[in-house]
Amino acid sequence: MMQINFYSLNLNCRKSQETIDLDHQVLFFHGKVSSGKSSIARLINFCLGGSLERTIAIQKELISVSLELGVGKYKVLLERNAASSANVTATCVDDQGKSFAVNVPVNAALAPVYANKVYSLSDLIFYLLDINVLRVPAKKNDQESSSLVRLTLKNFMWYCYLDQSKLDSSFFRLEDGTKTRSSKEILKYVFQYSTQKLIELQEKLQKKKKERFSKQLTAEGLREFLKKFEFSNEDEINLLETKTKNKLEKAKEEKKKVEQGYTSSTHTVDQLRHSIREIIDDLTRLEQGVIDIDKRIEQQESLKSELVASKFKVAKNQTVANVFHGIAFVNCPDCGTNISKRKVQEDSCKLCLSPVGIDKPEASQQSELIQIDLTERIKELESSIDLHKKALNKSKKEFGAKQKIRRELDQKLQHDLKQYESVFLSNVRSLDNTVSTLNERLKSIQRMKVMPREITKLENEAIDIIKEERELKRKINEETANFVRGEQLIEELEKTFLKIMNDVGMPGVSKKDKVSINRSTWEVNILPAGEDYLRWNFYNAGSGGKKTLFNSCFLLAIHIVASKNNLPLPTFIIIDTPMKNIDKEVNSDIFKSFFDLLYKVASTVLDKTQIIIIENNYIPPDKKIKIDFFHRYMESGNEQNPPLIPYYQGP
Incomplete structure (x- = not known):
């Protein structure tokens, strides 16, 4: 069983804090209209993840609400903000005193918020009860291929909490198509179908x-x-790989030929290079010749100058000798020394003491010969210089012509090389691209060889x-x-439901009748005297009061069978106005019979189930029945028996 029991409900209001004691097995809240009786059940459901009907009092005064309860071996405090209520703060303490707190969303989050398996408040409750989250196929007629949706505590609440506003509606929520399947799946799960x-x-x-x-x-x-891409199987890929390899080898061979052809094809410019080298040699030779001639001319010009100077010097000496011949020097013309008293030999010069002839006709002749010789030598040098200058001019002209030819050959060589290399590089680049493309394609094909294997x-x-x-x-x-056990449990539910209706005094039901629950649609039918053609059910029960009683009795039957057989159902019942649409004065026997039965099962088979009843009229249990019973009368403006929010005055 899903052991869940309530201890207290705590309201944090704007002007006060209110605590509703829930730590009893059977609680009966009764009183006048607008005293907050139904809000107690709604707030309990709200703390468990349900929605909240926001009455004016709730909207104006309630700030937050908390519920203390026991879940399995844990004591739990659930706190929920009344305004922004997407999350619930849960504080849990186990029987060993170990505790944890977690902020859980009401609706399942995308990622777990606790223990790697809790996605929502409902998951947390199941976790505390040590129950795996339940999932059922989303579509009714597609058990195998339909996606699974989770069942939550809200789904179980349909068989634990009968809300006043929906008490006369079907358990199976047929008025709400999105909930119909989930409600039936809960019954299948509880009753082991x-x-x-x-x-x-x-x-x-x-x-x-x-x-x-x-x-x-x-x-x-x-x-x-x-x-x-012809890659559907490995044989096709191998064939494509072979073709690509052949293309690659062919492209490499073409590239090799082009590269080899570059060396052999350059013979078209080799002759130009040879001619240029010859011209360069000629230019070098001519340049060196020009330098040599320049040096020779320079040397001869220098020699000519010296000869001319010598010629003038000889002529000058002769003139000086003639001028100074026969002069008797008293003093030296150079230093001024008196040389008149110096004893000199007769055949020597008084001035320089050199031996001299008496007449010296040979010196004069020799001077003339020297002059003639110098003149001839100068003429010869001039003639030689002239020849060298002519040779120099010729060499310079030849050098200039050779340079011009070299420039022309250089330009032609550059043009031919550029034109040839452009074509060569273009071919090589194209072949390089082809080789590169084929290499990449071959790598891709080799990678693709794995694909068919992976597909297989x-x-x-x-x-x-x-x-x-x-x-x-x-x-x-x-x-x-x-599911033999499930069939037995459903049969037991049918009998228990019929017995409860007879004990309560459901109008139109007798002990001879039979209850039949369709195992496919889970529709609950009453067969008068066992006759199938006279069947009736919730939808054609007639009055609203009869529908309300039908649902209340069926809820009790479910919990009685679940308690007897330890079935997975929460151990609490909340019924908000079970006698809705039934007049107490007119149908007092039904009132008494229902509550007598309720107190009786609470003291016996449902002794571990907490029952909360909300009703306008109060019917206490018989004194002979021993149960933990608590009741509270509520009336707006009554200080002794205050409403849910004592200070509130309003609708």
């Missing part, structure tokens, strides 16, 4: 199917994609998953075949 093991097997089957579909779709998509691997994995699915289906069928 759907076990936790079956739900887990179905969940595993769904995961396996999704995994298989994913692998199959991936494999099919990849195979279709590869077909466009995915397909084989999908086949293996099909085997796993078959095994899971077999286990599901085995589990479903074991």
